[in-house]
Structures are given as structure tokens and as C-alpha cells.
Amino acid sequence: MTVExxxxxxxVVSYSNTNDRPVSIAYQTETIMRxxxxxxxxxVFKFQQVIFLLFGILEALLGIRxxxxxxxxxxxxxxxxxxxxxxxxxxxPFAGLFGQPNFESMVFEWNALVAILVYAxxxxxxxxxxxxxxxxxxxxxxxxxxxxxxSL
Numbered sequence: 001m002t003v004e005x006x007x008x009x010x011x012v013v014s015y016s017n018t019n020d021r022p023v024s025i026a027y028q029t030e031t032i033m034r035x036x037x038x039x040x041x042x043x044v045f046k047f048q049q050v051i052f053l054l055f056g057i058l059e060a061l062l063g064i065r066x067x068x069x070x071x072x073x074x075x076x077x078x079x080x081x082x083x084x085x086x087x088x089x090x091x092x093p094f095a096g097l098f099g100q101p102n103f104e105s106m107v108f109e110w111n112a113l114v115a116i117l118v119y120a121x122x123x124x125x126x127x128x129x130x131x132x133x134x135x136x137x138x139x140x141x142x143x144x145x146x147x148x149x150x151s152l
Contacts, residue, residue, distance in 0.1 A: 006014070027152055043134070044134045047130050051123055052127070055122070061090075062090065063085065065091075066116075070106055070107070071110060072106045
């Protein structure tokens, strides 16, 4: 931890009524401590944000897929094909895990719900692993100010 010390002398412009002498003089001491790991902490924070962003997008796409199946969307429509094409590889590990109950043309995809849960847990695990491996200390820049007033 790097410590910088700045001192300043301040005279108070307060005078007594009986004579023209100052009543008090104030001394101010400021101590600033800088954490050399603050930039590393910022990189870890940015990395965490990237992880949450990517997994958030994936979970949103899986949620849209779930809702499309639940609302019996036309799978031949362009938007549905795009969503099914993007999320297909991410649902592959969960294929066949549960059956897909059909209610007329509606499909309840348990696999998509489980995938959302698993990917959310995986994102949390990756964030914790990033903090553990990159050594985020949680400290940044601190400052403290001490003031002493001497009466004359």
C-alpha cells in the first residue's frame, strides 16, 4: 500500500473582540492511501461484467425459445428459426433429459428451463473463479483527513 502525506497550515481569520490577535490556528493533515491492486480489481470487475453479459444474453435467448414453444409459435417463421438455430447448440447437452409435454400445438420445454438454471449457476461459478484466480482484493483508494485546532 502506497502512502502519501500532504500537510497544510490554515490560519483562522477569527479575532477576539479585545485585541487584534487570532483566536485559533488550524492545522490540517491529509493522508491518502492508494491500493496498487486497484487496477487489477477494475479488470476483474470488467471481466465479471463480460461474463454476466454473455450468459445473460444466452439465458434471454433460451427464455425466448421457451416462450415461443409455450405460445405455439410457428417454427417455420424467420424469427423462430433464428432463435431455435442460436439456442440449439446450447440445449444439446440437455436433449432427452425430460420429455416435452404437448398441449395441442403448445410445447413445454423443460430442457430450456433446466438449461437457463444451469447456465446461470455456471455464470456465477465463473465469476467466483475469476475473483479467486485474479486476486481481487476489494480495496480501492481511501483517504482520511485529520484536523487539529490550536487555541491561542
